[in-house]
Amino acid sequence: MYGTSGGLRLFVFHHAGGSHLLYRSWPGLLPADWDVRLLDAPGRGRLSGEPPLDDARRLARFFLHRLEGELSGPFAFFGHSMGALVSYELTRLLAAEGRDLPAWLGLSARGAPRPQGDGTRRHALPDDELRAHLAAMGGTPLEVLQDADLWAMFAPAIRNDLRLVENWRPLPGLAPLPVPTAVYGGTQDVVVAPPRLAQWAEHTERYQGLHLFDGGHFYFQPDPVPLLRLVTRHATAALEEASAVRPS
Numbered sequence: 001m002y003g004t005s006g007g008l009r010l011f012v013f014h015h016a017g018g019s020h021l022l023y024r025s026w027p028g029l030l031p032a033d034w035d036v037r038l039l040d041a042p043g044r045g046r047l048s049g050e051p052p053l054d055d056a057r058r059l060a061r062f063f064l065h066r067l068e069g070e071l072s073g074p075f076a077f078f079g080h081s082m083g084a085l086v087s088y089e090l091t092r093l094l095a096a097e098g099r100d101l102p103a104w105l106g107l108s109a110r111g112a113p114r115p116q117g118d119g120t121r122r123h124a125l126p127d128d129e130l131r132a133h134l135a136a137m138g139g140t141p142l143e144v145l146q147d148a149d150l151w152a153m154f155a156p157a158i159r160n161d162l163r164l165v166e167n168w169r170p171l172p173g174l175a176p177l178p179v180p181t182a183v184y185g186g187t188q189d190v191v192v193a194p195p196r197l198a199q200w201a202e203h204t205e206r207y208q209g210l211h212l213f214d215g216g217h218f219y220f221q222p223d224p225v226p227l228l229r230l231v232t233r234h235a236t237a238a239l240e241e242a243s244a245v246r247p248s
Contacts, residue, residue, distance in 0.1 A: 008103070008235060009035040009075040011067070013083030015109075015139060015218075016161030017154065019045030022139070022221070029228045037070075039063065041086075043157055052160045056168045060089035074242075076104040076235050081191075081217065082165050084110035088203075091177060101179050104238035105204070106231055108184040109217050111192040112199035113170035123162035127155070134158070136190050139218040180238035182208035184227060186219030208234050 010030065012023050020038035027036040041059060043052030053059045063086065064071075071094070079087030084107040094101055111118060122133060131151065134140045140158075144150045181204040185197045194212055201207045211230055213219040220227040 007033045007035075007074060008239060009037065009070065009073065010235070011037045011039055011075065011077050011087075013039055013063075013077065013079035013086045014041065014044070015081035015083055016165055017134075017140065017158030021045060022218075023224075026224060026228060029225060031232060041161070043160070052157060054160050054164045054167075056085055056089050056164055057093070059086055059164065060093050063090055064093055071102075072100060074103045074239055075100075076102045076106070076238070078106035078108070078231060079110070080108040080220075081110055082161050084108055085165060085168060088113075091179060092171075092174070095177065101177075103180070103242055104235040105177070105179045105181040106184065106234065107181060107200060108227075109186065109189060109192060109197075109219070111196035112203055115170065115172065118166065120166050123159045123166055127151070130155075130158070137217045138221060176203050176205045178205050180204075180206040180208055180234070180241065182230070182234040183210045184219075184230070185210070185212055186215040186217060187212050188215060189217045189219070191217045206238075208237070 008031075012020070012026060014020055014022065020040050023038050026038070027034075030036050040047045041052065042050035042062060053062060077087035077091065079085065087105060087107065088110075091102060091105060122130065125133065131145045135142070135145055140154075144154050181200065183197050183200045185192065185194060187194065194210065197212075198210045200210070213226060215222070
């Protein structure tokens with residue numbers, strides 16, 4: 001849709017309680033020469049038969065094993081909310097093991113790491129309060145929140161993922177990542193405010209800035225094109241920068 005940009009394998013990591021389905025239009029909206037992979041966490045979507053994981057580092061290692069052999073050549077990560085946390089932890093895991101790093105990292109609607117965590121316990125809220133919170137966030141179909149049988153089906157995955165996010169703590173003493181990183185969010189997000197998003201600047205050596213859109217936690221849901229236009233621009237700039245410094 002936005003022209004060619006040298007080819008890139010882009011892995012997209014979904015939000016808490018979700019699956020690849022919210023992002024299913026994205027491959028057709030990104031450059032035609034990109035290989036866009038929409039991933040599911042265990043217990044979700046195409047991996048619904050696998051037991052879910054409620055620890056971010058274990059989930060990152062799960063993806064490392066699952067994507068073995070695909071994390072080569074120009075590749076990049078984009079994650080929304082919980083997916084941003086998984087993208088960050090997977091990049092950290094690759095760095096710790098001396099493996100190739102992504103050419104670019106896109107982080108959406110997830111606050112920067114805090115040693116003390118975010119102080120929220122949404123995963124332990126009573127059903128009525130949790131449903132009201134999810135309704136305010138958006139992203140969860142209203143029929144799931146309003147139908148008792150559907151809620152009983154989806155609530156365990158939602159609580160599992162919220163527990164993963166809320167119990168996560170960053171490892172101490174880590175240097176900023178050397179990966180070009182762009183951060184995205186909504187101006188009316190009830191979960192993470194823009195100042196928390198801006199703190200990602202302290203965790204990367206090559207910060208591409210904070211880019212805000214009108215809307216809440218799922219600011220891109222009505223129309224993903226403005227976000228994906230920026231994703232294309234930022235990832236392409238990272239690829240061009242890497243090409244310019246690569247020895248001939």
